Amino acid sequence: MFVRVMSREECQGVVAAGDLARLACCRDDQPYIVPITYAHSGNRLYCFSMPGQKIDWMRSNPKVSLQIAEFASNRVVVTGRYQELPATQGCHHERIHAWSLLEKKPNWWEPGGLKPVPQEISGASAHIFFCVEMDEMTGRAACAGEL
Template sequence: MLGNLTDKQVDYVLYSQVIGRIGCYADGEIFVVPVTYAFDGQYIYAHSKEGKKIEMMRANSQVCFEVEDMDNLANWRCAIIWGTYEELKDQQSQKEALQVLNDRIMPLLTSETARAHRQTMIPQVVEKEKKPIIYRIKVEKKTGRFEKGGD
């Protein structure tokens, strides 16, 4: 059976996953790339180094974001949101965004190195490297689909 997810079910998919795909468009080119993220009910939070994705979202802030939750090929859920890219530039909003990311992602890290560095997920600026960018996507529209296979 195929069907549409309710808004609550879409939110559940967004809350339950940490890898999603951003689709952006600029200068006649489409680009889709996976990112680690956290969802707070209103925004998708992520960070990245400067590069093609950031350049494209700066040029055209309208983006699409997709997440799926697959049990198997006959049992899955997919959430898609459309929203606006917002680069977080002031220290307070960056700190709040990183806290949302840390709270969601750090409990999932299981390696000894990751556990030892729980408090240091904050991206560091290193000279001559690309600058880390902390951003969020304001959710403006959302939809979702599912398939539920039989026995």
């Protein structure tokens, strides 16, 4: 078995085909990583979350990384910038676009919408849509055989 560098096109294929990533963010020199469902469109990865630690951390430091795996052999790391899509007129169309892409994914709302503690009942939803504007992507593929 050997490991080879994936081409940009191969990396894009893994990102486009996937829907689950590990999102890494950092604040005050402390890293934090969580699973997240995403939908890919153009140069953006669209995501959904409820308020919490990852949102707080990304608001304070928008530089993030995502690791996306395809089977056990292909791994892609994306670096980019967090951008919140607030429920304002200026982001309305992009929020609808994000929702329309995410709703096609099975259980898309679970990683970002379920909290392990009781939540206050509110008249308005606190859900947050955001995207990661991709700056770079690199990948490695494990292959059977010899170089």
